[in-house]
Amino acid sequence: MDLLPLRYFQVVARHEHISRAAAELRVSQPSLSRTIARLEKELGVPLFDRQGRHIRLNSYGAAFLTRVDRALTELDDGRQELADAAGPVRGSVSVASETLLTLASALVAFRAEHPEADVRISQSSGVRMLQRLRRGEVDLCLASQQIDDPELETAEVLREEAMLAVPFDHRLASRASVDIAELAGEPVITTNGEFWQRELTDRLFARAGLRPNVVSEGNELAATTFLISLGLGVGFLPEMASRHELGMVAFVRIDSPDCYRTLSFAWRRNGYLSLAARRFREHATESLRRDVHG
Known part of the structure; x- marks a missing residue:
């Protein structure tokens, strides 16, 4: 055949x-x-x-x-394994991430160090990226959701605090921290249920006996900060965003011990992960940890 x-x-x-x-x-x-x-x-x-x-x-x-x-995955893996054994870091790497900005700086540095490797990054929700990973359409996923799948291997990259982002003229903008109960009735900007922000929002509000007043939800993560800056609502963003988007919104800590997100790389447990993919995973892990923790 x-x-x-x-x-x-x-x-x-x-x-x-x-x-x-x-x-x-x-x-x-x-x-x-x-x-x-x-x-x-x-x-x-x-x-x-x-x-x-x-x-x-x-x-x-x-x-x-x-x-x-x-069968086709095994053949592709075999071809890549032979290529890895024959020379330096080369070949293509396909990575799915919830937002492209997370991997941007790591990608630039990796390409400079390994010009023969072709790294391609695509944006996808947590649910869909894992489906693509299982089908062998991507080599790596950088996910914020908990992954419990025997077919997949994971490695934690970092755990970072999630913070409340508010407009500069908001009543809470000057506060060092807030309790979720203080957000009752506040318009909330968040994502749909396939992304970690919505899961976190629903969990924190439910624990306080509240329902979030969601006025905007979508899958364009970069738009969240912009909508908040316009005064349309408040929302949860990772600590990483507070380092890069400080001029757009004010960031306030949440009085909750588990208000965080965990970034992890995932790949197929029984598939062959190319040398280029392994090197990119290592490089991106180090880059992201420096970016958040200094």
Whole structure:
């Protein structure tokens, strides 16, 4: 069985859409459809249920996809392992992070030190990045959520305090610290439930017997500080942000012993992590720790 039809099937299965898969693969739709049809004929079963122009992965396809993902990942890992054994740090590294700003300075320094390594960073929510990691679409994830998955290996990067960000003219702006009870009724700027800020917000307010008055939620983390600076509400940001965004908002400590976030790298436990990925993980860990703790 040729590898190319398997890679085509993998992309079609992910999109469940021929035209989008063809665009990603840069092949014509008729050619892609014929390739999938030939694969199904070779296997003797349909891999997709077709309803007009719509396709859906069926039970045969889902079972086959699990095997295809595993086989292609093993081949890619083997190719990278040989490349690592043959020379210096090179190859590509794909990293998913909840915000690109977190890894920006580490990426610049790493590229200067290892110009032959191609590091690509993409933004994703905590839930979605771990899904991509399990599928082998990325090599590393930098996550703020607790990860409890036997398929994944993790390494803590740092634990940092989460602080309350408020507009400069806010009644709490000059305070050294506040209690969550003092935020009753305050408009809150936060993220949706796939990001750590929302989980932290809901947990702290629930412990105080309150419900947060969420007036804005989304997945554009960089917009949170901007919206707070406009006076639209208050919100929780990591200590790291207080070092870089001090001119936009005021930061106030929260009177709670567990008001923090934990940054961790995650990767597939049984997959091969390339030399370039391992070096980037080490480099980024050191860089982030210096950035927060000095």
